Amino acid sequence: MHETLLPREFDGGRLRRMHTRDHAAFQAYRSLPELGRYQGWSPMSDAEALEFIEEVQRAPLFTPGQWLQLAIAEPESDALVGDIGIYLSEDGTSGEVGFTLHPRAQGRGVASRAVCEAVRLLFAATSITSVLGITDERNLPSIRLLERIGFTFVECRQVVFRGEPCTERVYALARNDG
Numbered sequence: 001m002h003e004t005l006l007p008r009e010f011d012g013g014r015l016r017r018m019h020t021r022d023h024a025a026f027q028a029y030r031s032l033p034e035l036g037r038y039q040g041w042s043p044m045s046d047a048e049a050l051e052f053i054e055e056v057q058r059a060p061l062f063t064p065g066q067w068l069q070l071a072i073a074e075p076e077s078d079a080l081v082g083d084i085g086i087y088l089s090e091d092g093t094s095g096e097v098g099f100t101l102h103p104r105a106q107g108r109g110v111a112s113r114a115v116c117e118a119v120r121l122l123f124a125a126t127s128i129t130s131v132l133g134i135t136d137e138r139n140l141p142s143i144r145l146l147e148r149i150g151f152t153f154v155e156c157r158q159v160v161f162r163g164e165p166c167t168e169r170v171y172a173l174a175r176n177d178g
Contacts, residue, residue, distance in 0.1 A: 029102035081105035
């Protein structure tokens with residue numbers, strides 16, 4: 001049933017399943033230290049990246065307690081320029097999004113529109129009441145993106161990330177706000 005929900009077009013891009021043909025592009029941006037600095041993922045070997053893509057390519061959508069990466073692709077060429085992680089809580093009442101965009105695709109609103117489309121997808125396909133966006137307080141571009149598209153600041157959390165203390169900012173968007 002959920003497979004008919006993808007791909008999803010938006011102004012300047014497309015959300016779709018990842019494909020093995022995305023491997024080189026995925027590795028190109030996921031290996032950039034500046035993109036991984038605030039992310040929960042670490043760079044992968046080529047073999048690990050290919051295995052990861054194969055797993056998310058066939059994984060079911062919206063499995064409670066599981067993250068799933070969707071591709072952000074250019075509309076004309078379908079070339080991968082980033083990815084969005086979507087998560088459905090264990091109890092199915094809330095979702096979460098995380099996003100990564102290649103620097104060459106940044107600054108044009110692609111990430112904002114892709115995150116908006118991912119949120120619409122979560123609300124359309126599930127009964128969640130809200131979507132969270134959680135980011136390191138030093139990640140100002142992500143904070144600005146979440147605020148620009150209507151997420152509301154909820155709280156700061158003191159956490160340890162990669163062995164160092166940091167402050168996470170938690171944002172939420174309620175179903176009736178999106």
